[in-house]
Amino acid sequence: MTVLGELVAGFGVALQPLNLLLAGGGVALGTVVGMLPGIGPINAIAILIPITFAAGIPAESVLIFLVGIYYGSQYGNSISTILINVPGTASAVVTAIDGYALTRKGESERALAVAAVASFVGGTLSVAGLVFFAPALAHLAVRFGPAEYFALMLFALTALSSLGGKDLVRGLVALGFGLFLAAVGIDPQSAVPRFTFGQLGLLDGIDFVVVTIGLFAISEVLLALEVTEGVERRREKLRRVWLSLADLARTGWTMVRASVVGFVVGVLPGAGGTVAAFLGYAVEEKVSRRDGSFGHGDIRGVAAPESANNAAANGSMIPLLTLGIPGSGTTAVLLGALTALDVTPGPQLVQERPEVFWGLVASMYIGNLLLLVLNLPLVGVFARLLRLPRWVLMPGVAVLSVTAVYALNQSVFDLGLMVAFGVVGYVFRKASIPLAPAILGVVLGPLMEKNLRRSLALSGGDWGVLFASPIAVTFWALAAGFILIPPFVSFLTKARSH
């Protein structure tokens, strides 16, 4: 079947009533969690994995829902940024510069409208990119053997550890912690127990959902106890949110350029929405010839990061679906969900499970349209949720976390682990250790080990097989670059400053 035929079949899946409902619910929930500071898409997705599994719905429907939360959150994060100058997620930090400046001028409606339309443009263009590039990449990836996959995963891990935080060493420590957790349990190949400390509850290993909810959601609850509720809450009512033709003309090309930038950044591992937003903003600042309006409430300064971070979110689905390689914490959790649903991402996914791949892609088109329809008239309703007091919100997050982990295996031991990971996550946050590499280590660790051992078993123990193909060597070189370049650059800048 042609791509167009597959896409039409995908729309057949996405337009089924249940899937349409889940896409709408997913993007609405995504808008809310993206908007509320302290609850990101990663918490929401990790909590909802066991709950959607308990509901017993088909794999493609679960995925449509969870991915909807992911890209929906890229819409929502601009709402709190523009209205109260508190970014919902890190990728909206740049939006705050011009977005909040517009609010102080009394033009929040204009900023919100630009953000919604820019998110829609970024989302829709990048889904088109997904349709175009994903099958091509899948075609290329068919030639990957275990040695190539091992090198690719190593590249993804080093890229995230290096780019994810400001500091390579801290990223590596987080990665090491994740790989350590991945090793816990009975080794599937040799049946040797590793790091189980005689605990029966550890023999099956630690579920990534327990790790993710602990590290992200529970640590967030603990952290919220020390942030005082000092943010000024705006009470004024929003007027009609609608984008004027003049504003659309002013930002049209900005949105298109930023979408392309964001899409490319999203496809690459490690960088993600935050880097995409920064780059998209920087490009537009250059293009505007620095006429001085950027930073003082220029709507292009809202449009650029919002188009870019939405395009990046959708772009990151390409390596996730066609290679099975996540580039960020959230996509790592989605990979875990796919594996648990018995959907193996990779080049075969497009051919063997077209209802999952094309159904998801088609639902992303629909979801972006739903987001625009939801966001323009209903943004005032969403914004009202920002007034939800923390003594409602945070206990809610904690209780949902406990319910989700309990629904996994009905295990009190798992709940204890979750709280312990919550404390670890809190300590990591305090020590500026990024959390995403830990999740990537937990999810990718077992796959990496399996591919390494398989390739060496096939070669009869010859380690040269790891460097035998040009594809593998390229990934090794990229991985080495991400490890070696940051220390080198910091050495150079230090030498210059002395």
Next chain:
Amino acid sequence: MGFLVDPVGPRALPYLVAGIFAVGGVSLLVRRGPGPEDSSAPTGPGASFASQGLCAGALLLYAVSIPMLGFLASTVLATSALSRIFGGRWLAGLGVGLALGLGLYGLFSYGFGLDLPPGSLFAGGP
């Protein structure tokens, strides 16, 4: 692939972990002073340690109480306690707890057809 040998074995991954921790530990030791971005970490008054300890303790108690008190009762109690720790009023916390507990219990038992534990205290067995 049972007939194939496994030249790598189960030790490689733990050794890799040990290697990463060794490199990370040494570089943190060699580096003098706190990292450049330490100041960007969210800092709060040390006074919040007590409430954070209470919060973690409440979550652990909640976990242990689910099989005994049942999901509904323990959720209502835990939410009220957590709400109080976050500065809410007792009665309001109880309201949040009832809403969450009943909502989740209803979703799981009537929506998904899964039984959350009713509690050994009430049902006379786990």
